[in-house]
Amino acid sequence: MRRVLLVCELEEDGKEYLSKNYDLLMAGAATGECDELTEVALAELMASHQPHILLVNSSPATARVLAASDCLELVICARGTPNNVDLNYCRDKGLLLCSTPSRNANSVAEFTIGLMMAATRQIPQSMEAIRDHTIVLEGDPLDGGSKDVTWIHSDLPYIPYERYNSLEIAGATLGLVGLGFIGGLVAEKAKALGMEILVYDPYQNKEALASKGYRLVEFQELIEGSDVISLHAKETEQTRHIINTEVFKTMKPSAYLINTARGSLVNYDDLRQALKSRQIAGAAVDVFPYEPLRSNDPLINTPNLTMTPHIAGASRNVVQHHTRMVMRSIHDFENGEKPKFAVF
Incomplete structure (x- = not known):
């Protein structure tokens, strides 16, 4: 045997x-x-x-x-x-x-959509503001609640409805860098949510993508025209740090970057500076240049950066x-x- x-x-x-x-x-x-x-x-x-x-x-x-x-x-x-x-x-x-x-392609694709939602709607930031008591009041809960529930009070430092006013992804433009199996699934899910799809991938056929309602474009056109950019390219010498300071300079100031592919695709020092200077609106990443992160890594305290510990593929x-x-x-x-x- x-x-x-x-x-x-x-x-x-x-x-x-x-x-x-x-x-x-x-x-x-x-x-x-x-x-x-x-x-x-x-x-x-x-x-x-x-x-x-x-x-x-x-x-x-x-x-x-x-x-x-x-x-x-x-x-x-x-x-x-x-x-x-x-x-x-x-x-x-x-x-x-x-x-x-x-x-794990579908798992990563679903997670990518989740990170995009979390980043664009500022879900982690608003949740943290509740947990650290920034937007809660001292004292006991009101019996019976209030008549008009608006989360507005003169003792709060800001009005959450205004601070976290954010982007609806329906009608927004998603730029996909790489359209392999995972990128393809992300495109399908995003299109179903009403997003316009731009694709940069030298190995794809323009007519084939057009039949799906996607537009194949050059890299720079994608960078300049996308509200959300999601990375799905392979790790090669050509793709290393494909997202860097020069790219952040030409992204929309209101744009978001999502990376569930490989840490090497992004220069994370440049990303940190772009977020600190508000060059872009935000980012969400599941992969890093090294893993696990160390406690003194400056990324941890970078504003408007949603981070998860390489779990996009972790589904049952x-x-x-x-x-x-x-x-x-x-x-x-x-x-x-x-x-x-x-x-x-």
Whole structure:
């Protein structure tokens, strides 16, 4: 019986199939552990179990790890991009490598829309003003409440309805830098909300986008014409710091920047200065140049910056999605076919 080493999360039906049809060993995330396995720990498991198939998430599948099993034929990385797998080793040894592309695409797209709403409607700022008592009054709650609920009082430093008067996204222009799978989903959702869609992506076809109601434009036209700019480009030398001081200078002063893609796309020092000087209205980011942030990072206290700790892809449905793709790859492999989700 062929052997499988499973060290990533998988739905129970997937585990059941593997346990019935293979000599299955589960460890790490597959058994509910939070921490990913170290290179040493994973190499030891590979050496002792000698699996034909390795199912991994973000644990380091280095050359040392992969070489520890003389029987290895198939590596499945339950991530969109298998950055933790030694691709050169897999190629050199003729190993089949599969991934789970876009497993969290809808999760990230929904989160992007959520960040856009939070930033443009100043939801975090207004919530914080209540929690730190800036716009609340001392004393006990009024019995029965007031007749006209307006959150206006002479003892408050400002009127919230006026301070947080903000942008409706219906009718606003969304500029998407990159239109891969996630960017495409964001475009669909934003259009359904009534937004106009501009796209900058050298690999897209103008006529194809026009048929969806999107407009393919040059980078500078997108920067100057968008009310909200959302980043969905890949991390390359060409896209590093594609958003910088020069870009902020030509954005609308009322515009917002959203980044749920990669921290390297934005020069965060430039972003901080643009927000402090009110060069742009605000920003919302889920990714950073390094993670986790340190307590003394100046970004933490930057005004009009909504931040989340790289959780855009964290939905309960992601494991369901990648289980479906993992099992498809295994079934294709069993049938002697090239898996649909093969990297090579």
